[in-house]
Amino acid sequence: MSFQKTAGWLDWYAGPAKPTFIVPPGSVDAHCHVFGPGAEFPFAPERKYTPCDASKQQLFALRDQLGFARNVIVQATCHGADNRAMADACRASEGKARGIATVRRSVSDDELQALHDAGVRGVRFNFVKRLVDFTPKDELLEIAGRIAKLGWHVVIYFEAQDLPELWDFFTALPTTIVVDHMGRPDVTKPIDGPEFELFVKFMREHPNVWSKVSCPERLSVAGPPALNGEQAAYRDVVPFARRIVETFPDRVLWGTDWPHPNLKDHMPDDGLLVDFIPHIATTPELQKKLLVTNPMRLYWPEEV
């Protein structure tokens, strides 16, 4: 099948810089996606956007270029609950990728087991309205109860203003919870204002909650973009990410978010995104936790 990209779609950045920051050995890019390729793994009919292709081979080439050892491949919403592209990439990685799936209540135990065998270790619940249709909470709780038995966790994606309304649901989940992109703070608001404080409280009061300190390119308002060798990109996001890394050093993960769906302004150079890391994890100890120890504990516990 051939697909027409959403109007204005920005393709991922070809030929990223070699990062100046050398990541510690065994580093994990804990949030990235594959898109199709559409001809092999068609995009889902219910999708809200149609991306460019971004194949497993291209993802693995990026991993090597950036100096990373492993990936966690998160099911992208353009594939709905059809996990074939993600699972195929995990299987092809020879143990160097784990996956996060999207499933419906109708998923069978055999299907869950097959995903587990491919390397899946969690499911994603998405509350960002421009990306997905609403799924009833009782369906999500039922899924969470089932995947908990496999030792999986739940990844949640939501926007900061929706946390109050979602709080009771999130705190009822029985597994480890991983928040995508710091719960998308509005970085024009004060770092010690009520909105971000609520997110910090969410993590402080719930030791099962982890956060990805990813996506400065999505959250930044003031820039500058990670392009053309910029070594101090997305300065307005730094205090937010740094606060989470320093307050919860054992519950943070980092990912490129390649191939960066739905960016409207610019497509970052992923090499320069890696150079963002030492601004938010400022010591070798914090960097090792963020990039190696934490993701290994969550995704490859049998190796630690």
Ligand SMILES: O=C(O)c1cc(C(=O)O)oc(=O)c1
């Ligand atoms: O903000 C987004 O548009 C976005 C979309 C998806 C997805 O479509 O799965 O994943 C992300 O991590 C971020």
